Amino acid sequence: xxxxxxxxxxxxxxxxxxxxxxxxxxxxxxxxxxxxxxxxxxxxxxxxxxxxxxxxxxxxxxxxxxxxxxxxxxxxxxxxxxxxxxxxxxxxxxxxxxxxxxxxxxxxxxxxxxxxxxxxxxxxxxxxxxxxxxxxxxxxxxxxxxxxxxxxxxxxxxxxxxxxxxxxxxxxxxxxxxxxxxxxxxxxxxxxx
Amino acid sequence: xxxxxxxxxxxxxxxxxxxxxxxxxxxxxxxxxxxxxxxxxxxxxxxxxxxxxxxxxxxxxxxxxxxxxxxxxxx
Numbered sequence: 185x186x187x188x189x190x191x192x193x194x195x196x197x198x199x200x201x202x203x204x205x206x207x208x209x210x211x212x213x214x215x216x217x218x219x220x221x222x223x224x225x226x227x228x229x230x231x232x233x234x235x236x237x238x239x240x241x242x243x244x245x246x247x248x249x250x251x252x253x254x255x256x257x258x259x260x261x262x263x264x265x266x267x268x269x270x271x272x273x274x275x276x277x278x279x280x281x282x283x284x285x286x287x288x289x290x291x292x293x294x295x296x297x298x299x300x301x302x303x304x305x306x307x308x309x310x311x312x313x314x315x316x317x318x319x320x321x322x323x324x325x326x327x328x329x330x331x332x333x334x335x336x337x338x339x340x341x342x343x344x345x346x347x348x349x350x351x352x353x354x355x356x357x358x359x360x361x362x363x364x365x366x367x368x369x370x371x372x373x374x375x376x377x
Numbered sequence: 378x379x380x381x382x383x384x385x386x387x388x389x390x391x392x393x394x395x396x397x398x399x400x401x402x403x404x405x406x407x408x409x410x411x412x413x414x415x416x417x418x419x420x421x422x423x424x425x426x427x428x429x430x431x432x433x434x435x436x437x438x439x440x441x442x443x444x445x446x447x448x449x450x451x452x
Contacts, residue, residue, distance in 0.1 A: 206448045213444055217436035231440050238444045286388045289424075290417045306420045307427040315431035335429050359389045365428070 205245045209238065212255050215336065219259060222331035223266050225320045233269070237262040253342065260346045263328060270324060289366035292374045310373050318368035326361035329354055334362075384414045388421055 216237065220230040240261050241248075248257050293309055294301050322330065332343040333354070340358075344351040384407060390396050391404050408415045 202449060210444055210448070213441060214436050217440065218433055221434045222432050227434065227437070230434075231437065234436075234440060235443055235447075238447050242447055242449065285385050286421065287385050287417050290420050301416065305423065306416070307423045310424075310427065312431040315428055319428070319432060331432075334425055335432050355395075362389060366424075 201250075202245060205248065205250075206242060208254055209241055209245075209258060212258060213238070215255060216258050216262060219331055219336040220262060220266075222319065222335045223263070223328060229269075233262060233266060236265050240265070256338070256342045256346055259332065259336070259338070260348075263332075263346055266328075267324075283360065283363055284367050284370075286363060286366070288363070289370045289373075292370040296374045310369060314369055314372040318365050318372055321368055322361055322364050326357050326364060329357040330361035330365065333358055381411065381413050384408075384411070385417075388418060392418070392421060392425075 213234065217230060217234050220233045220237075221227065224230050224233060237258060241258055248254065290301070290306065293306060297309075319327065319330075328347055329343055332338045332346060333340065338346065340351050340354045343358075344354045347354070349357075384391075384404060387396060387400070387404060391401065394401070396404070408418060
């Protein structure tokens with residue numbers, strides 16, 4: 185076989201691998217968008233973030249190891265881009281919220297109803313806007329974990345890999361994130377005039 | 378410590394199924410007879426599903442088209 189043939193075959197193989205990679209990555213875009221939308225406060229920001237993620241992914245596709253978790257690989261790019269973006273945007277300083285227990289929101293809802301809340305879907309007392317608004321003020325470190333695990337369905341292991349933090353940190357941040365979210369929900373749903 | 382304080386502390390790991398089998402069982406037994414904890418655990422479970430639904434927005438078709446356009450053109 186001539187050298188030109190070998191080179192031709194290599195190029196053809198690479199083109200095939202690249203097409204396969206791009207198709208597979210595009211097939212995950214709905215899931216990637218869902219996580220992006222949870223991480224930032226507007227749809228426009230989420231769209232920009234996803235577009236930048238795919239631009240970078242398609243540029244550096246060779247650094248992806250076939251057979252490993254492509255969804256986690258894409259999300260790692262996305263969360264890194266989001267961290268860079270957050271550094272650029274001047275954000276209000278994040279205050280460490282006071283931490284109430286896990287029953288706090290339910291207790292508040294019951295208190296405001298003035299009677300026990302059994303036999304009904306208590307979550308229906310919360311509006312979609314309450315939830316989206318509450319998530320938007322959860323500090324970023326906590327929010328990233330909550331969005332990956334509770335919205336993106338990533339395992340602790342994957343979330344740890346994506347965010348490059350130990351698995352124990354994923355769990356402790358997740359627990360705090362859920363508590364902070366409930367506190368914010370209590371403020372919105374119960375104390376609103 | 379009040380047993381219900383303990384339940385509040387372990388509610389998340391319980392629902393994440395990350396407690397030891399023994400601890401998991403002891404909480405289950407408590408929940409069967411505790412009118413304070415059981416609706417609170419149910420609520421937490423429902424809330425997780427609700428957060429997922431409330432925060433899920435469909436990807437706009439225009440973005441899908443933009444992403445497809447980023448593909449490397451075939452020669």
